[in-house]
Amino acid sequence: MQYNSIISFMQIMRIFLCLMLLGIVSISVLQAQKQQRPNIILILTDDLGWSCFSSRMDDRLPDSKSDYYETPNIDRLAAQSLRFTRGYAPDPICTPSRRSIQFGQTSIRQGDESFPAAYAPAESRYKAIPQVLKSIDSRYKAAHFGKWDLRAKISPEQLGYDESDGDTGNKNGDISSDREEKWSQFFITDNPKQIDSITYRSIRFMQAQVKTKTPFYLQVSHYATHVNFETRKESYERFSRKPVGNKHNNPAWAGMINDLDEAIGELLKSVDALGIANNTYIFLMADNGAVEFIPPVRNRLDPPSSFTTQMRNYPLRGGKWTLYEGGIRVPFMVRGPGISGGAQTDIPVAGWDLLPTITELAGQTVQQAPADRDGVSLAALLRNGGKGSLHRTADDFYFHRYNNGYPHSAIISGDYKLIKFWKTKKIELYNLHNDIGELTDIASREPGKVKELEAKLLRYINQVNPTLAKTY
Structure with missing residues (x-):
């Protein structure tokens, strides 16, 4: 009887120790997951067309790249990323597109004039990207540098950003705001469109978070390549000497996108130098397509056959301000751990998919999406080379x-x-x-x-x- 009691006691202790060990392992796994939250960087460019890089946005279409501009750093990023050949900006103009990205909703749902009141932080039930990330892990730090432009008297800090340049708009990125001459003027400067200063603040923010081992969300919202045209002297002179293309032929704009490309290259170098590349997702897209011509035309809704020269977004029709493909189909690529570089997918996605994608990558468990969210997570596509399907409430x-x-x-x-x-x-x-x-x-x-x-x-x-x- 005493012997049986001893065995029974030993069995109970063995079970207890196993459960205790299991608990320790579980806690360790959870702590490891928490410590390894990924960093997220969104590079958002302005008025940048689908075919404006010197690498193809669709491997099958030779015309899906520029015949004049040079973007070697972005090309390198594209080669390391999954590219979406049908990546869509939420809107063909800046403000509604940027609003949509923050909240994962279409601009139709958000409204235009009604947006400022409906999304005022004191009244709104809607959460922006940083707010959702911090609900997953309160350690997340968020920064927004560059163009904000929600035009709603809502600051980045009110939506969960810890650092920002404030409630900025186009004028904050310009040397001059001469509306009459903006399509014919260009400006030579050492810091075109604030490209370098935005990049400096972005790198400094990353360094601070890496030093304290803090996961971060960084949105780098460049003013480039919105007018005015600003570029470095050496960039302008270089492209002034280069033979122009059929669809791209403006040396000041070519210099500006090349300056932007160099700054993006510096950001990518810093990610590598800080040793965080293996735990950092980098998204790059544009807020809308490029203007159809320089200068733009009033009859922009007319078919391409109405014009004697190729549109700047060729082979796409139209550009900024219209819902033709040139206005909304934009560069869209993602690099990060588990993503096969150099792959492309034809599955259509949009800017309102960024919020749910980012939050799932950050560790949010799959759950029923809010009824008023239009975006879905692209995480499964990212991890499977762009193959598979997305489970949208509506596929349209x-x-x-x-x-x-x-x-x-x-x-x-x-x-x-x-x-x-x-x-x-x-x-x-x-x-x-x-x-x-x-x-x-x-x-x-x-x-x-x-x-x-x-x-x-x-x-x-x-x-x-x-x-x-x-x-x-």
Whole structure:
């Protein structure tokens, strides 16, 4: 009897010790995960077209790169990244696109004039990228340097950023703001578009976090390549000597993007020098496409055949201010641990996917997304070479151009894209699979598809922003 009691006691102790060991291991794993939270860097460029780099955005399309500009550092980043050939900016202009990225929502859902009141921090239930990251791990530090431009009297600090340049806009990046001459003037300077000072502050922020072993989110929002044209003397002189291309031919703009590329190269070097490359995800995208011509034209909605020269976003149609592909399809790439460099995927994604992607990479467990969030996490694609599928509530993409002159909305559904012009009542339909340049309007040929997509578009608008459809 005593013997059995001893055995029983020893068994209980063995079980207890096993459970205790398991608990210690579990705690150790959780602590290790917490200590290894990844760093996230978002490089957001301004008014930069899909085909403005010296490397292809789509390996199959020779014209998906510049015939004049040079971007060796971005090209190197692209070779180390997963590239999204169908990466979309949330909007064809700066402000709504930047708002969308912060909150993971379409600009249709957020509204335009209603945004400042609805998203005021004291009133809003919506959380921006830094706020969500800090809810995952309070150790996260966040910084935003460069162009903010939410135009809502909301500062970066009110959305969870610990450091920033403040509530900045285009004028903060310019030497001069002469609106009349901005498309013909250019400025020679040692710090074009604040490129170097933004990069310096970004590197200093990274150094401080690495020193204290603190995970960070860094958004580097460059003013370049928005007008005005600013560049270094040596850059301008170099491209003035270089033969121009058919679609790209402005030496001041070429100098500016080259200066931007060098600064991005310095940032990437610092990531390597700090020893954090293996635990840092780097996203690069643009807030919208490049302007269609320099200077831009008033008849920008006209088909490419109306013009005697190639548009700057060729082979895409249009540019900034329109929902043609040139206005919203932008460079979109991600580098980081577990991501196969040099791969590309045709699965469409958008800027509103950044928030859920970043938060999952930071360790947020997969959970039911808020009903008012349009973005989904791209983490599974990033880890699988761009292969697989995304589980969206709706597989369609919705866009709207807030503009009193030519307001228009668009829906992208698979290979099809429908554009609805509210004032003229015109509807255009394109098959992007075989018509990336949107040259052939097939609306009259496929009335059933027009009816289907217009109904989807109106249903979404009426669901998330019912006042929008009544505006026009």
